[in-house]
Amino acid sequence: MRPVSIHGGDSCHNACCLQVKGLSVTAENEPLLQDVDLHIHCGQIVAVIGPNGAGKSTLFRAILGQLPYTGEIRFERAGGKRTRPLVGYVPQSPAFDPGDPVSVLDLFAAAIGSWPVFLPVPKALRRRVLDCLERVHGGELIDKRVGMLSGGELQRVLLAMALEPLPHILILDEPMSGVDIEGERQLMDMLDEIRSTFDLSILLSTHDFATLGQYADKVVLLKKTILKVGTARQVLSSPEFQSVFHLTLGSDGEVQ
Amino acid sequence: MELWYSLVSLLPLDWARADAMFFMKNALLAILVISPLFGLMSTMVVSNRMSFFSDALGHSAFTGIAIGVLCGLAEPLWCAVVFSVALAVLFTLVRRHTRLASDTVIGVFSSTAVALGIFIATLDGGSFSKFNTYLIGDILSVSPGRIGLLAAILLAVIVLWLCSFNQLMLASVHPALADSRGIRVVWQEALFSCAVAVVVTVSMTWVGLLVINSLLVLPGAAARNVARNMRQYHLLCILFALVSGLCGLQLSYLLESSTGACITLCLAALFVLTSLLGRGRR
Numbered sequence: 120m121r122p123v124s125i126h127g128g129d130s131c132h133n134a135c136c137l138q139v140k141g142l143s144v145t146a147e148n149e150p151l152l153q154d155v156d157l158h159i160h161c162g163q164i165v166a167v168i169g170p171n172g173a174g175k176s177t178l179f180r181a182i183l184g185q186l187p188y189t190g191e192i193r194f195e196r197a198g199g200k201r202t203r204p205l206v207g208y209v210p211q212s213p214a215f216d217p218g219d220p221v222s223v224l225d226l227f228a229a230a231i232g233s234w235p236v237f238l239p240v241p242k243a244l245r246r247r248v249l250d251c252l253e254r255v256h257g258g259e260l261i262d263k264r265v266g267m268l269s270g271g272e273l274q275r276v277l278l279a280m281a282l283e284p285l286p287h288i289l290i291l292d293e294p295m296s297g298v299d300i301e302g303e304r305q306l307m308d309m310l311d312e313i314r315s316t317f318d319l320s321i322l323l324s325t326h327d328f329a330t331l332g333q334y335a336d337k338v339v340l341l342k343k344t345i346l347k348v349g350t351a352r353q354v355l356s357s358p359e360f361q362s363v364f365h366l367t368l369g370s371d372g373e374v375q
Numbered sequence: 376m377e378l379w380y381s382l383v384s385l386l387p388l389d390w391a392r393a394d395a396m397f398f399m400k401n402a403l404l405a406i407l408v409i410s411p412l413f414g415l416m417s418t419m420v421v422s423n424r425m426s427f428f429s430d431a432l433g434h435s436a437f438t439g440i441a442i443g444v445l446c447g448l449a450e451p452l453w454c455a456v457v458f459s460v461a462l463a464v465l466f467t468l469v470r471r472h473t474r475l476a477s478d479t480v481i482g483v484f485s486s487t488a489v490a491l492g493i494f495i496a497t498l499d500g501g502s503f504s505k506f507n508t509y510l511i512g513d514i515l516s517v518s519p520g521r522i523g524l525l526a527a528i529l530l531a532v533i534v535l536w537l538c539s540f541n542q543l544m545l546a547s548v549h550p551a552l553a554d555s556r557g558i559r560v561v562w563q564e565a566l567f568s569c570a571v572a573v574v575v576t577v578s579m580t581w582v583g584l585l586v587i588n589s590l591l592v593l594p595g596a597a598a599r600n601v602a603r604n605m606r607q608y609h610l611l612c613i614l615f616a617l618v619s620g621l622c623g624l625q626l627s628y629l630l631e632s633s634t635g636a637c638i639t640l641c642l643a644a645l646f647v648l649t650s651l652l653g654r655g656r657r
Binding site for chain 1: 418422536537540541542544545548549550551552554555556598599600602603604605606607608609
């Protein structure tokens with residue numbers, strides 16, 4: 120586990136980072152997010168927790184640029200150069216119809232390229248998709264139909280898609296939902312591998328508090344605004360966490 | 376057309392001999408154009424769950440024809456084309472701006488359109504029987520001009536497919552993923568709906584309103600039973616449509632029955648066959 124650093128200040132000390140300042144999102148006169156400040160360094164895994172409707176997906180969509188917002192979302196490359204960040208996104212998935220004649224290759228090639236996938240796929244494109252899938256150790260999934268994938272396999276395929284082209288920030292919306300324990304462990308190992316290989320920031324939302332401490336460098340408790348930021352232990356033992364979820368967790372994250 | 380007629384006369388069929396049965400030769404050409412067109416469109420109609428939508432378009436086309444007849448137009452078909460294209464665009468817009476489920480919206484539009492059509496057709500005690508040809512379809516009504524129009528639409532759909540198929544597929548399979556990749560398919564979907572509207576309306580006069588929708592649904596449904604990816608899906612859709620079209624035409628000639636109905640029955644047989652094959656596979 121990497122040493123955890125939680126900076127409150129403005130400066131990234133010339134390391135690459137994502138800064139969110141005073142972010143607010145309003146829809147139909149209803150505030151969805153208010154005055155959110157967040158600071159994420161490259162190579163960090165940050166978990167956002169909060170009850171349903173707390174604004175987790177709204178925060179992600181604002182960072183993705185899909186929603187109008189007030190405030191500032193800023194990305195600095197190493198050396199202090201500011202650019203628009205390239206964001207990779209793993210959305211929550213609908214249930215696929217098992218009969219859908221869509222293979223992983225179809226979905227992948229349609230997402231990353233312009234070659235129409237109803238025509239025979241050129242060897243080079245298939246090779247490229249295969250290379251992308253190998254990043255998540257999923258090369259053997261290429262000809263499977265998407266409706267036949269398990270929850271964990273589907274998440275890995277979507278993860279591979281989000282990594283092409285290689286983003287600065289990777290966002291995963293509840294990646295553990297519909298994934299069994301074995302799949303979850305694989306997925307977390309993979310994220311750990313990805314952040315150290317590609318040095319990118321990973322932002323994910325989850326309802327699984329028990330495993331937070333094992334992989335998250337930083338945990339953010341969100342309910343319209345940020346109630347608490349810190350290590351998993353700090354957040355889970357905080358009075359804010361207890362009042363939001365009405366439950367007490369032990370230091371290992373188990374419900375007591 | 377002369378070239379086509381002389382080509383067909385090489386076929387070993389009794390209606391293929393030179394200087395006779397030109398309507399059958401026109402029909403054969405029409406089927407060669409329209410089958411790939413319906414097959415191609417069928418892939419999207421079935422994947423996008425648009426079968427009720429395309430059915431409703433067929434019904435609204437009938438209303439358009441009734442309006443055209445009421446206005447005393449020599450060729451009410453064009454009135455029907457305009458009417459159903461307008462409805463297709465309206466559906467697409469209303470679907471985006473309503474809280475109702477889309478099948479409810481389509482049901483509302485479709486039943487209103489049919490009621491309006493019957494109302495106009497029977498106004499002043501008029502007889503409905505003059506509209507029967509539209510319900511059953513009449514192979515004699517295929518004219519070379521219409522075939523040309525359908526060929527142009529086939530070309531347009533192929534271009535749409537080449538340019539936007541990936542986006543349309545992503546948006547239908549995984550809307551959130553498409554959204555996150557900045558894919559918007561509003562105008563592509565509207566364009567596709569209009570193409571469906573025109574094709575359904577123009578070919579309705581010889582396939583028949585009652586069975587036209589089956590040509591848009593059955594090839595896709597049958598191909599889904601066995602296809603494992605998009606290439607197989609498209610290939611099988613077009614193949615099924617083509618084989619059924621040719622078999623149906625010949626059957627209808629031999630049995631002197633409606634061509635549209637014969638083609639549909641062939642497709643239905645293929646659907647049953649592929650269902651059985653598909654069960655064994657899973």
